[in-house]
Amino acid sequence: MSDLTSLSIAxxxxxxxxGEFTAREIAEQYNAAVSAARAxxxxxxxxxxxxxxxxxxxxxxxxxxxxxxxxxIPLGIKDLFATRGVNTTAGxxxxxxxxxxxxxxxxxxxxxxxxxxxxKLNMDEFAMGSSNxxxxxxxxxxPWRRNDGGKAALAPGGSSGGSSAAVAAGIAPAATGTDTGxxxxxxxxxxxxxxxxPTYGRCSRWGIVSFASSLDQAGPMARTVRDCAIxxxxxxxxxxxxxxxxxxxxxxxxxxxxxxxxxxxxxxPKEYRIDGVPADIGALWDRGIEWLRDAGAEIVEISLPHxxxxxxxxxxxxxxxxxxxxxxxxxxxxGPREVPDGxxxxxxxxxxxxxxxxxxxxxRIMIGTYVLSAGFYDAYFTKAQKVRTLIKxxxxxxxxxxxxxxxxxxxxxxFGLGDKTADPLSMYLNDVFAxxxxxxxxxxxxxxxxxxxxxxxxxxxxxxxxxxEQGVLNAGLAIExxxxxxxxxxxxx
Numbered sequence: 001m002s003d004l005t006s007l008s009i010a011x012x013x014x015x016x017x018x019g020e021f022t023a024r025e026i027a028e029q030y031n032a033a034v035s036a037a038r039a040x041x042x043x044x045x046x047x048x049x050x051x052x053x054x055x056x057x058x059x060x061x062x063x064x065x066x067x068x069x070x071x072x073i074p075l076g077i078k079d080l081f082a083t084r085g086v087n088t089t090a091g092x093x094x095x096x097x098x099x100x101x102x103x104x105x106x107x108x109x110x111x112x113x114x115x116x117x118x119x120k121l122n123m124d125e126f127a128m129g130s131s132n133x134x135x136x137x138x139x140x141x142x143p144w145r146r147n148d149g150g151k152a153a154l155a156p157g158g159s160s161g162g163s164s165a166a167v168a169a170g171i172a173p174a175a176t177g178t179d180t181g182x183x184x185x186x187x188x189x190x191x192x193x194x195x196x197x198p199t200y201g202r203c204s205r206w207g208i209v210s211f212a213s214s215l216d217q218a219g220p221m222a223r224t225v226r227d228c229a230i231x232x233x234x235x236x237x238x239x240x241x242x243x244x245x246x247x248x249x250x251x252x253x254x255x256x257x258x259x260x261x262x263x264x265x266x267x268x269p270k271e272y273r274i275d276g277v278p279a280d281i282g283a284l285w286d287r288g289i290e291w292l293r294d295a296g297a298e299i300v301e302i303s304l305p306h307x308x309x310x311x312x313x314x315x316x317x318x319x320x321x322x323x324x325x326x327x328x329x330x331x332x333x334x335g336p337r338e339v340p341d342g343x344x345x346x347x348x349x350x351x352x353x354x355x356x357x358x359x360x361x362x363x364r365i366m367i368g369t370y371v372l373s374a375g376f377y378d379a380y381f382t383k384a385q386k387v388r389t390l391i392k393x394x395x396x397x398x399x400x401x402x403x404x405x406x407x408x409x410x411x412x413x414x415f416g417l418g419d420k421t422a423d424p425l426s427m428y429l430n431d432v433f434a435x436x437x438x439x440x441x442x443x444x445x446x447x448x449x450x451x452x453x454x455x456x457x458x459x460x461x462x463x464x465x466x467x468x469e470q471g472v473l474n475a476g477l478a479i480e481x482x483x484x485x486x487x488x489x490x491x492x493x
Contacts, residue, residue: 004029005170009073009227012173016072017062023055023072027116030074033171034118039493040141042156042166044079045087046119054116061114070234071114076172078163079120080127081107081218082207086117090209091125091135091159094335094356104207105239106176106218113234118172121162125358126326127180127211130430131420132161132187134360139417142191143169143489147455151492154414154456157187157430163221164191168489174222174231178208180215181314182410182434185446188221189409189459192448192487194476195221196228199467200441201246203232204239212321213244215314215438225447225476229253232469248467256470259478262296266475267402271307272433274411280452281408288406288449288460288479295478302398302405306390310436313391315428316371316384317439322361323368329356363424392440399465404475407433409446409459437463447476448485457487 004012004026016023031048051074058071082088082100089095103111124134132140132155142156142165156165160177164187167175177184179197188195196219203218210216220231233253239245268289273282293299331337331352338351357365371380398405411432420427437444443466446459460479464472 005033005173007173008224009070009173009222009230010224012073013070013230016058017067023058024052026072027051027055027074030118030171030173037169037171037493040143040165040169041138042122042140042162042169042171043076043119044089044122044137044162047086047117051116051118054114058114068112068114069230070110073114073173074116074118075110076118076121076163076166076175077107078160078176078178079123080178080209081176082209083107083117083120087120088209089136090127091123091137092356092358092361093136094329094353096335098334102207105204105241106208106235109237110234115234121166121175123162124159125361126209126322127159127178127183128322128360128364129158130186130427131155131415131417132158133417133421134358136358140165141417142414143493144191144414144456145490145492153417155190155417157190157414159183160187160221164188164193164195167191167193167221167223169493174220174227176218176235177221178216178218179438180211180318181438182431184219184221185434185444185459185461186410186430188446189448189457190414192457192485193221193223194225194228194445194447195219196232196445196469196472197438197443198232198236198469199246199443201244202236202469204237204242204245206239206241210325212318213325214321215318225473225480226254226257228445229257229473251470253470253473256474257477258474259481260296261292261475261478264297264404264471264475265300265402266292266297267300267302267398267405269302269304269307269398269405269407271304272407274432277408277411278452280413281411281458284449284458284460285406285408291479291482292406292475294482300402302401304394304398304436306387306394307436309387310391310439311428311432313384313387314431314435314439315367316380317388319364319368320372320381321368323365323372326361326365329353388439391436395440395442403465404471405463407461407463409433409461413452413454413456413458433461442466443469443472445472445476447479447483449479449483450485451487
């Protein structure tokens, strides 16, 4: 039998329905691949029985013609999504051994579509990080290596680093991710896969452990643009349990895929030409511009003047919302409890949170609590919200001149584990290109475009109008067709 783990979701779906292989054969090969790749630390929990049960159900349903869009496809699930009866820790000690009695809406939708679950994927603690090094369960190791002959372990990006590593390594055909300020797109770029953050509200946040409620959005991470379209269709939809969910029908994004961009205008923001970005990334951006022009698009220069304020704005708003959301973790209802000798209730809260939260989470809680405090609320949080509005208005004005925006995804290729942990500001700069679209709630996608001089993947970043996932996916397909990116990490694990 061929290596089924090398096939895309579309290829697996079509081959299964044509009778070329069974869903159980797909699940068995992936379960074996997951077990063989434990050195990557991509999975915190493996659920082979779940994948097999869903596969058997798909095989049984094949003759009936009542197949969901993901029947026979096992997926990796980021450990931020509540999964009934299966550990959901958000990468934190404070949720150690937490097994929800409920299922997130997104994973419930995927199950309705017939998908099985290979396991829960490692991540930065509470989605706070850009390298997957803040996880309480150890860092994920990227399957990629530099071409210098060395063995330096590289970051798979974050916070969805387990998801990106699993898809790139072939131990999941696709995975769920979440994106608050770039946590789908940056890891996708680092590992040479595709990832899309849809419009805020397209996917329900119910049952997803909260980081920053006005920013968090679920999305798919997969090997191809088509696979992202297939998976996003299954994930999205209105949910009355989520007050931010959009009450809109889910388009058939796969059927609408087209790499012909004739009549489309693509904007190139002059503010994204920043100092210090490697020449490889600038060169790839220029190639991306030519690829989109070749696809029929008109290239126009645009301005996003408040871009330079996006990162500080994000790092005020996101920690503020995190400070509020994480207040519920107090040792009373979740996880381990620390009770100091002779301590009172406040001492128990303090000891539990100090022991349960990692350094980066504590840092962001402190920042958030500070900017929300009585003396600084207007000076920081209120001002950041005003700047966020200006950033959103910038995009509105830009889309009067263009239909899509093209930028690099990240300011560098994957860096080594440990290279940036001592410098939080340097780590935060990884989100510089991704954060503006998050603040504006716009759909945005990373598509692999090529390799740098060290043999590491680089991504191109597309931003669309609100609700125009189709336009983003189509532009992504145009890049994918012209880039011809087929590079895979050499197996070392």
